[in-house]
Each structure stands twice: as C-alpha cells, then as structure tokens.
Amino acid sequence: MLAGPRCGTVGVRSPVPLRAAFPEEFSVPVRRTWSPTTVACLAACLAATVAVGILSAVSAPPARAEEPAQFTLVGSGWGHGVGMSQWGAFGMARAGYDAASIASHYYRGTQILPAQDDMDIRANLLFQVPRSVMRSQALDPTGGGIEVTVGPTVVVGSPVDDFVFTVRDGQVGVERVAGGQAVDLGMAPTVTVRWAGTRAPGTAPGGPTLLNVARTRDGLASDGHRYRYGTVEVVPVSTNAGVRLNVVNSVRIHDEYLYGISEVSSSWPEAAMQAQVLAARTYALSKIDSGVRQSCSCHVDDGGGPYFDQTFTGWGKASAAMGDRWVAAVNATMTSDVTGSAILHEGKAIRAFYHSSSGGATQSVQDVWGGTLPYVVSVPDPWMQVPENPNASWQAVVSQAQMAAAFGVPVVQSVDVSERHISGAVKAVQATLPDGSTVRRTGPQWASALKLKSRYISTIDGRVGAPMPVPADVPAPTPPAPPAEVPPAEVPPAATPDPDQPTVSLLTPEALTIGRGDNFSVVGRVRPAKGGLKAQRQKLVGEQWKTVDVDRTSDRGRYRFVIRDAGRKAPGTYRVLVVRKNAVVGVSPQFVVTVS
16 A cells, blocks of 8 residues: 655545545635645645555456356267268268268278178167066957967967066066956066067967057057067066066067168168168177177167167068168168178178267267277268258257356356367367366266267357368269179178177166165176186276276176265266286276266
C-alpha cells in the first residue's frame, strides 16, 4: 500500500473517492488566503490517491471467462472402426469392386478361399435369464410339431402348447401350459427342444415349422425371435445372481446360421452383401476355433450381448422384405455343399472384425484393443462417404455436466483433441479447467463416458486440436476379375488351431455389472492347454496396463481369479495377460466391470 503525506490529520490509506477521504471544507474552492504549504500538501495527497487507484486497477485480476454451458462435437462413423467398414463396402460395390476385392482391401494380406463350414455353431438367444417360454408355429398346414426332452421324458406338442422353462434346484424345470392348465414335466440338467421340418426333428411330426422363443408368454406375441433351423438347448449356468438359464440355438454355419445374419440391408448391392457374408462366415469359423464360452454356453451370441458378436435374427432375415436377395448372396459364396468362401491368413480363418462406418480410414486392432493382427491394420476408407450413409457426418452437443463428469472434475473450460491415431480417431483428449490446469483422458475412456458414436472426432467447438493425418492415396477401382475355378482337391480341410500360436480365451462376460459388496470371478483358458503359465489380471490405468493379480494356469490351461467384496476400486477395463519365462504367450479380450 502507498502512504500519503501527513497533512495535519489527513492521510491517504486507500483508493476511495476524494469526498470520502477529505474533510468537507477541503471540497470548496481554494481561497487565496491558504498558505503555499497547505496547497503543496493537498497536491501531494491528490497525486498519491490517483497513484494508488492506478496501481489497484493494474494489479486487479481479469474477470474469469464464463464456463461454457455445452460443447459441440463434429464427428463421423459409427462403431469401433476395426476391420471392414460396412458402408465402405457399400461404396466400393457401387464403384465396381467385387466381394473378394472388398474383403482383401479391408483385411490385408489375406486370401479368399473355400473352407469347410458345414459344422454347427452355438448361438445364444437368451443370456442368463430366470425363465423362458417357447411355442411352435406352423409355416404350412402340415407343420407345428414340437418335441421337448426333459431327462428321460420326451413330450410332443403343437402350436396350442406353451412350454415354460425356469430354474429349479439348480436345474431346468419345465411346465407345459395348454388351455390355461399347467402340467409339470419335471426337471433336468439340460433340456433339448426340436421342431418339425428341421434336419433333426426328433419325433415332432409335420412340415416346415418355426420355434418362437421369448422371455414371457406375453412376449410370444411380438415380432421377431422365430427360428427355422437347428435345435435349441436350455442350459443352467451359475452366476453372481444365482443359477440362470442360457437358451442356445445350434445351427449349421453353411446356410442355417448365415441365412439369419442381419447385419446389412437386403437392398444393398450384391457385392456388398457378399462381402458381408464372407466376413460373417469367417468370423463364425474363428469362433468355432476358440471353443464354447461357458458364461453363455455358446460360440457366439445373437448380437444383443454379452459379447455383441453378429446380429442373428433367425427366420426374420430371410422372411423379411427382399430377404431372398440376402439368401442369394449367401448362396453365391458357397463353393460346395460343405464349403464356402472365407477370408484366410496362413490357412486359418481370421478374426474378421467389422463395423458400420469409419471416419475415412479404418483403425488397426492395436490402436483399439491392443495386440497385433497383421491383417487388421488401418487402411483408407473414402468409400464410406456415400450419400446413403447416415453417419458420414454427425454432430453431438454435450452438456457441461456430462463433459465434466467424463473428466472427473466439477467444471471444464475447454476441451481439445491432444493426440490422434493414424486413422484420425481420437487417441487422447485434454480438458482445460477454469484455473488453467489440465486433465487428460484416453480416447476410449472419453468416448465411452460420453456414449459417442465413434472416436472419429474432427472438431470440438470448431477447433481441430491435434492435426488430422493426411489421407493416403487410394488406387482407382478396377473391373472385377472372373472368379477362378478351384478344383475340389484344393479345398482346404476345416481350420484347426495352430499349436505354435497359443490363444487366451475369456469365459467371463466382456461387460459385467456387480453389486458393491459382491464377489465375482474372472476365468478363461489358454490353448493349447499348458499348466504353470503365469496369468496376470491387468487393469487399464490411464494409458498403461497395471498388473493387479497373478494366477497360474492349471494342467488344462485354465486360469481363475476371484475378486471379493468389490468396491469403488473394482470398476474399470481389464484383461488377462499370459506369460511364460517373461515372454508373452497371449492376451485375452478386454472386459469392463461396473459397480451398481
């Protein structure tokens, strides 16, 4: 503080108005009778007062900018961006590429060759439910027969019968309901349902029939959930909530399963649909190689969880409008009665990931889930920019509360993309807080918290942030070459696991919600089976994987972690890394734990 000159009792202590600082008589005009000393003192006081006011004005902090009420994100694409872009395949088909050329573009270094696909795949229809109800539905006047096997008891019914499956003493209990009357059929460790018009109808009489599968009797009246082929099993499974039921449809990949895949519109160009068939067949074959998942009693689910594999709608796909075009696309990729064209790498069916739409370039598997797959790398995808693609460009408006929660702070002043992958997808973002400090989040953490369609964000409030990568040159499309004749002798046998390339499977659901005080288990298997390997349960902390628990595999290659009394530290993204003599054997799929 500046001190003013002492002029009698008058002093300058703070920058306040002159009328408040001086006695009243000093506010009148100066009389000539004032002495020169008095005048000099008044002038010094006034100068000091002005100086203090100027210093205060200079040193006062600037007004803080008001925190934005919302943030505007401009992005493109839908999904994880790994593997084949479905809208990109649509655009490539429009540009003149055939199905093999499309698949070869998105899955680099692969071959499109016949592979045996006449084995059955187990598709989960209902996951860990307390009950299920089934009813047959005739497709012609001769159909409608249904057979339910409960232990030694075999019951044959018709469309007037509802079969109700519940948990009873850790097994599957069954009731038959007709005309308002319920009859107990007993219970068994597993119950099998067959129906007329399939490859294995059992004793169910009649022609083509559908099996209607729902959670409740009222649900049977809704559309969808009808299945034309295969058999259905109801299997009890132990969960954190007690014993629940898995309902699983076993169907042949070659036609029965593929006829029911509903991933793209049946109105799409033929080459785009056929490319989708190649990916769907190959994905299914890779899941057969991985074995049955214990938690769902299945190789794949129907796309509704817990693994979000391929969307399998059964009879709904082929029977819908233009469904015959989809069936024709499946048939066009068949190379014999027991083989179909598949995408192979070193003779094995690849993990043919795909997604709805990229943001102009696909992502490598390493940038999304970690690990490496030589055939799943970032490739240009300009073809996704077709007018029909609803997600070629989109905008998301995020509230202040949502953005602050995504960064775990009370208030956010601004947000910028701080790092991008080679595809242009967000690798990391940074929030600036009102006090000037910053908080960083990885792209997956941030996009998941905000439930964004994709991580392809071009601007935030008009700012690009980290520069977008320069797109690579893309060769002009060429007319498709005529398909080569493949003699039967060149058809490779069914793919079998390579003993030199171990895999680490995960039997725990990839999305797990638990109570705050619950116990839960993380289980899986190493193939080929080998005991004594070190299995490390790891948690994603920031951008680093931190080992939080260690186990050894059993002689059958199994690992198991039991997490007791889950609390605030349990939520997060996890994986299991298996090592042998400090060398990585393999890594499991990631799984996410949330606490309710």
